[in-house]
Amino acid sequence: MRLITMYKNLGEAKVEFYGCPLGCKYCAHRIREKREVTAEQVSKFVAGYDIKRIFFGGAEPALFKKDLVDIIRVMSKRGKEITLKTTGSDPEFVRATVDYVHHYIIEVKAPLDDVQGMMRLVNLDEERTKEYLANLRACLELLKGRKVRATVRVIPTVIDRDKIERLGRQLHGYVDEVQLIQFMSGMNDLPFEGISKPSPPIEEVEAMGDIMLKYVPMVILQGDGFDSTLRA
Ligand code: SF4
Numbered sequence: 001m002r003l004i005t006m007y008k009n010l011g012e013a014k015v016e017f018y019g020c021p022l023g024c025k026y027c028a029h030r031i032r033e034k035r036e037v038t039a040e041q042v043s044k045f046v047a048g049y050d051i052k053r054i055f056f057g058g059a060e061p062a063l064f065k066k067d068l069v070d071i072i073r074v075m076s077k078r079g080k081e082i083t084l085k086t087t088g089s090d091p092e093f094v095r096a097t098v099d100y101v102h103h104y105i106i107e108v109k110a111p112l113d114d115v116q117g118m119m120r121l122v123n124l125d126e127e128r129t130k131e132y133l134a135n136l137r138a139c140l141e142l143l144k145g146r147k148v149r150a151t152v153r154v155i156p157t158v159i160d161r162d163k164i165e166r167l168g169r170q171l172h173g174y175v176d177e178v179q180l181i182q183f184m185s186g187m188n189d190l191p192f193e194g195i196s197k198p199s200p201p202i203e204e205v206e207a208m209g210d211i212m213l214k215y216v217p218m219v220i221l222q223g224d225g226f227d228s229t230l231r232a
Contacts, residue, residue, distance in 0.1 A: 001064045004032045006045055013046040017058030021089055022132065023123030024109070026155065026183075026192035029059040039067035046075055057085030057105070062093040069096045076100035088136035095142055104143055106175070108150045110158060111166040112137055117158050120193075140174045149177040149220075154208060156183065156200040157193045164208040168215030178216050180205055182223030198224035 002018040018034040020027065046054045054075055061068055061084065076082055077100075084097060085105040094104070110117040112133055119129050140148075150171055152159070164180075171178065182205050183189055185198040202223045209219045209230050219230040 001037055001039055001042055001067060002034050003037055003042075004029060004034060004058055006037075006042065008045075008048070008051065011050060012053040012055060013048070013051045014055045014057070015042060015046065015061075017056070017061045017064055019063050020059035020087065021063070021124075022060070022087055024121050025123060026121070026153075026190050027059070028188050028190050031190070039064075039071065042067075043071050043074070046071070046080070047078070051080060053081045053083070055083045055085070057083075060087050060089065062086055062090035065090065065093045065096065069093070072097050072100050086139070087132075088139035089132050091135050091138040091142060094139045098142060098146070103147045103149065105149045105151060106136070106139065106143075108136070108152050108167065108171070111163050112170045114163065114166075117163070120158055121155070140171075144174055148175040149179055150175045151179045151181060153181050153183055153189070154200060154205055155192060156195065156204075159208075161208055161211055164211050168212045172215040175216055177218045177220060178212050179220040179222060180209055180212065182221075182226070185222065185224040185226075202226050 004016040004018050006015040020029065023030065056068065072082055082101045083103040083105065084101045088106045109121050115126065115129055115133065118133065119126060122129060124132060182198050182202060184195060205221055205223055209221045212219045213230050213232050217232045221228050
């Protein structure tokens with residue numbers, strides 16, 4: 001397995017996998033250092049008696065599903081609370097884990113029918129972008145009724161209020177939380193389309209949060225020095 005990192009903090013183990021089939025142009029994960037570990041090393045790391053919660057994320061954990069599905073099943077049966085973050089590009093991976101994962105976090109980049117907007121972000125041709133979007137919709141169907149958070153990176157050249165409204169309608173009934181992240185406000189973004197500072201302004205992210213709140217029970221806003229939660 002290839003990892004960016006794995007670490008423990010306050011009863012939680014976090015495992016961040018390396019590599020992602022989408023290859024987003026703004027993604028800082030792809031320039032991170034990587035290291036090889038065995039499935040046994042990962043399993044042993046998260047199995048500690050002091051670990052109550054496990055987060056599997058990264059870039060895309062599904063790339064390692066051959067071993068990871070088993071690890072998730074075993075750890076869930078041992079009573080660990082598992083959160084899995086994924087791009088939604090692999091419905092088989094989601095189907096194989098759905099009875100063992102407590103919370104899913106799904107990256108959603110643009111409205112689910114916005115092929116052109118999506119192609120500006122990901123490193124896929126049109127056919128593969130459409131395939132990815134179909135897979136993402138399939139994952140959301142599989143997870144309907146479960147605890148799911150969608151994370152949306154608000155990149156101002158791609159995401160505007162109209163797209164947030166459209167996305168809200170599409171996510172309604174499928175997710176119980178949406179996290180709107182101001183672009184370039186953390187360590188996970190590289191400059192993109194001329195944007196190298198946190199943007200759009202946080203007031204714009206707040207306005208988008210109000211729009212999204214019409215469709216989901218909870219919206220988390222995260223930006224440069226800013227973190228708040230809106231509830232319907
Ligand atoms: S931003 Fe997310 S979906 Fe895009 S390449 Fe990075 S990990 Fe993958």
